[in-house]
Amino acid sequence: DADVTQTPRNRITKTGKRIMLECSQTKGHDRMYWYRQDPGLGLRLIYYSFDVKDINKGEISDGYSVSRQAQAKFSLSLESAIPNQTALYFCATGGGAGEKLFFGSGTQLSVL
Amino acid sequence: GDSVTQMEGPVTLSEEAFLTINCTYTATGYPSLFWYVQYPGEGLQLLLKATKADDKGSNKGFEATYRKETTSFHLEKGSVQVSDSAVYFCALSDQAGTALIFGKGTTLSVSS
Numbered sequence: 555d556a557d558v559t560q561t562p563r564n565r566i567t568k569t570g571k572r573i574m575l576e577c578s579q580t581k582g583h584d585r586m587y588w589y590r591q592d593p594g595l596g597l598r599l600i601y602y603s604f605d606v607k608d609i610n611k612g613e614i615s616d617g618y619s620v621s622r623q624a625q626a627k628f629s630l631s632l633e634s635a636i637p638n639q640t641a642l643y644f645c646a647t648g649g650g651a652g653e654k655l656f657f658g659s660g661t662q663l664s665v666l
Numbered sequence: 667g668d669s670v671t672q673m674e675g676p677v678t679l680s681e682e683a684f685l686t687i688n689c690t691y692t693a694t695g696y697p698s699l700f701w702y703v704q705y706p707g708e709g710l711q712l713l714l715k716a717t718k719a720d721d722k723g724s725n726k727g728f729e730a731t732y733r734k735e736t737t738s739f740h741l742e743k744g745s746v747q748v749s750d751s752a753v754y755f756c757a758l759s760d761q762a763g764t765a766l767i768f769g770k771g772t773t774l775s776v777s778s
Binding site for chain 1: 712
């Protein structure tokens with residue numbers, strides 16, 4: 555089984571719809587992250603969490619929310635999807651400052 | 667704020683050619699530096715890292731040296747293979763150790 559599992563792998567939705575992307579990890583790490591990848595822009599941080607009670611905004615949090623349901627689960631929601639949120643979304647987990655991150659395989663989201 | 671700049675691609679090489687992908691960074695303090703690789707359809711995975719000045723990270727024939735005087739962490743490989751075709755990301759850990767900051771990525775295409 556993968557260390558970090560993201561569901562769904564692909565999703566097509568319409569403008570204005572609410573959508574949730576889910577992430578679970580088996581590494582036992584406290585830290586979890588959501589990034590989005592856009593061509594030519596690299597990866598940008600949306601939200602991060604250092605434990606169940608700790609949620610922090612990243613560089614591009616507007617239009618997104620998150621929920622840390624358990625140490626192993628971290629979901630990302632788009633309350634009202636818009637086309638410029640079309641991107642590849644990655645969840646990641648890591649052990650601490652300066653440590654490597656383990657990434658999921660990504661969710662390709664298309665907002666029409 | 668902290669940032670990473672890497673050479674734009676795509677980089678197109680023949681098998682067995684020498685590879686250099688340039689990466690420079692701006693940061694306060696002494697960040698850890700990373701190279702991640704993303705193969706088609708997959709998430710990012712750590713290729714190598716260095717945590718202090720003059721450290722050399724190496725893996726799978728790839729190398730990068732942490733050069734504080736030039737704020738650089740260039741990726742090199744002496745003889746690339748078709749299987750090295752991927753997107754390569756340079757990254758640093760921010761000063762607070764909060765998250766990784768990524769460059770925009772460089773696409774490498776190797777032909778036989």
